[in-house]
Amino acid sequence: MKLGFIAYKNMVSKPLNMVLSLLLLVLSVSLVTFVLQLSKQLNGQMDKNISPVDMVVGAKGSPLQLVLSSVLHIDSPTGNIKLNEAEQIIKHPFVDSAIPVSYGDNYRGYRILGTDPAYFERYEAVLQQGRLYKTTFELVAGSAVALKLGLKIGGKVVSSHGLAAAGGEAHDDKPYTIVGILEPSGTVVDQLLICNLKSVWDAHDHGDGTHGDEEHREDESNLGNEEGNDHTQENERHHDQGDKEHDHTPDDDEHHHEEEHDLHDEEKEITSLLVKFKNPIGLVQLPRFINENTNMQAALPGFEIQRLMGLLGSGVKTLNGIAMAILLVSGFSIFISLLKTIRERRQELALLRTYGLGTRKLLFLVLFEGLFLAFIGFLLGWVLGRLALILVSKYIEAAYGYVLQINGPEFVELLLLGATLLIAIIAVFLASTSIFKLNISKTLGDA
Amino acid sequence: MVKTDGLHFQYPGGEAFDFPNIDLSAKDHLAVLGPSGVGKTTLLHLLSGILPASSGTIFIGNTEITSLDRKALDKFRGSHIGLVFQRYHFVKSLNVEENLQLRQYFPSKLKDKERREAIAERLGLKAHLKKKVTQLSQGQQQRVSIALGLIHKPKVVFADEPTSNLDDVNCERVLGLLKEEAKLCGSSLVIITHDQRVTEHFKNQVVL
Structure with a gap:
């Protein structure tokens, strides 16, 4: 009976809560990875095509x-x-x-x-x-x-x-x-x-x-x-x-x-x-x-394409900015969701204290849950981003004959995963201050 | 097994309680009786180490729990103290068996499937092990609560008003189960109650 198992059970026992807190995260991650891939591949394709011509x-x-x-x-x-x-x-x-x-x-x-x-x-x-x-x-x-x-x-x-x-x-x-x-x-x-x-x-x-x-x-x-x-x-x-x-x-x-x-x-x-x-x-x-x-x-192809990409680039930047904002909001939604579960489960947490689990273990329990959410959210978002890329690739191929590659996770995306997990960790710590102040006797007695 | 001396508790800015000294030997049973509001639950929380005493000492076995730091107290409570609550507390997302497993596992990392099944058998819960606790009837939940109090073979089991909501037949049954299980586990049993029906079952009594 590991803490991770309890965290997992806690999470899937309220699927609607989970979906709600995942939604924004999935959206932002898919948007960031999609825009990242698209602009990178378009740039890459362009570079490859124009570099042989001065x-x-x-x-x-x-x-x-x-x-x-x-x-x-x-x-x-x-x-x-x-x-x-x-x-x-x-x-x-x-x-x-x-x-x-x-x-x-x-x-x-x-x-x-x-x-x-x-x-x-x-x-x-x-x-x-x-x-x-x-x-x-x-x-x-x-x-x-x-x-x-x-x-x-x-x-x-x-x-x-x-x-x-x-x-x-x-x-x-x-x-x-x-x-x-x-x-x-x-x-x-x-x-x-x-x-x-x-x-x-x-x-x-x-x-x-x-x-x-x-x-x-x-x-x-x-x-x-x-x-x-x-x-x-x-x-x-x-x-x-x-x-x-x-x-x-x-x-x-x-x-x-x-x-x-x-x-x-x-x-x-x-x-x-x-x-x-x-x-x-x-x-x-x-x-x-x-x-x-x-x-x-x-x-000069280099110059012209740079000019074109400059125009597109501001669009890409705007999209990235929006995606990052959504990511922050999703961090906030994870925080709220964790805060809510901690409040709802105060008695369970107090019970676990009587079972001999220290505050640190309880913190880990919430941490597991937060990281679970963040990881699943990232994974779903990443997959969604790639699916979008496949769709767009089909469109671009039909219209311009260019094919986008569907790559595995890239370094930047791993950084994004890191950022997502970091946001989750911060959300966990902000949400779990009440764990330290938990009055077992009162919580269990009041029922 | 349970020995208190000059136990005093003062709620911050509120009521103060002085408790009579208790001296209970190993495997013995004790009923703490008294009307509502005299600090029965407070005493139980003090004895089980989830509420720190303002003054006085509590020994459980040879350990003075009033002198343990928080971490050591958590560990001690997890291993040696069993609690049966007035209101049943479970981890709702886990099923009956997982709740029992959880109680066994922390902090002693025990994984005794046989014991889980034996205790479930005796308490008539064997058919319900895979059910969510919330799917069980009131009586079944009470029995799960008893199982949770004793599954880890504690030195002492503290039960808070275990019979207050029960009719005479069930009252008899629950007290019988508690005493029997405590005997089988070799645990001392302390019942805290205002229920007069309990008195005839305990020769050791403390009245608050």
Whole structure:
């Protein structure tokens, strides 16, 4: 017959009391752990995704949009830039490497990204099976896409225009073949289907009216900026200015072929350029140079994301503050609940004194009960926080393709457990002063 | 076994009591009689060490409990004194058996299942061991209370008005059980009561 057993029995004999004093604690712990995990994972994800890129160069517009679209792939692009202009930056002495990316199509909501093989190296993406693309219309699938869509090596994929799953016109005439699947990397690469740049250009090189008005409208509404690069316009531009010698039709494959070859460099466009600097001077000088002297814009992912997180951060801080306040209130509610049980059980406590239990043992009895409450409350709260995270993860995955990890308890959370227990201990000591003043004779006699 | 000398108690700013000297030998029984308000319960609390005497000495066995510090007194009371209260006191969240276990365990860490079952058998509680105390009838609760007073084989059992709410038949029965159990445990028995029916059962009597 241990004190802990009596404490446990005492506690479960009044489940309603227990639930009441647990409620606030569970709420606060779940809120704190949830917000903590969410902000930490979002930050972690962001860091992982932006650290391989020092600077993005793309069409003029919002720098944040440029970063969100070209690095994190969760927004529409600002427009296109000319490849030959971009190449000047690639050759710049401050630039260590610059990877062109071009995109605008999706397969069932997952972006098809045209880029150099250097992209894989930059993100340290490793093949799980198959090989890298060698020619056009070969796709390497990120692990999450492959898993979600059940893609297999050798499978055919028909892309559709636009970046959202619904509404885009399908490019049925130019199916892609899956040639490789990447290992999970925990970066945005997991969510992408990657091909070479030429595939993206070729996919849209039949601009002969199949991109009708309807789509034009869709694009404009999607992108909402007057620069409005996108394939439709790109194609129309090709159509209007370039290739005067060609009068191609969609089913005219040979023409296409020729056209590809004839597409002059100055007419090739990419969505953006992912730049890594040789040294920090580049970071200081190049963005300003580009923004002031070209009709492209340079955005620094680190800076932009920091700015974004700064905005989110104040929200996170507010939530944390609220959660901490609830935690304190829950400590107070534990105190009240213990005070109440001590009052209600004065006779039992006096009885235990006649059984030979000293005041210290009685204090332990209450302490056990308080710690029990705190521990169970923390545990339930923690589990609830994780459940919320799973729910939010499902939502984020559906909306943005990002997956949150559901981790075991972390150090900060153990600190929170410590704080919770400490609050419980303080509540116990405040509540149990009456134990020391307990008049056994009077308490038992009065009944 | 129980020996008092010049026992005096003064409630802070209230009544004062002087008690006659008591000298009870081991395994003997004593009835302390008197009308309400003469300090019977006070005396019982003094003798059992839950109320400190203002002056005078109390010996239980060879121990002068009036000179023990609080901690030693707690321990002594737990091991050597049994109490049967006028109103029954239990740990309500525990069942009958757990209440008995609890009384056995502190402070001597005794775990004697056989004794628990034997005493429950004798007191007709065996079928109720797993029940919550609050589920029992008044009479059953009284018997649990007696079992709690004696389960740990105390040197002395103090019973406070154990028969006051009982009819004649039950009064006889409870006194019989108390005396019998005290005999079996080798404990002295002190009953404090205003109930005249008790007098004929005790040859040693102190009247307050």
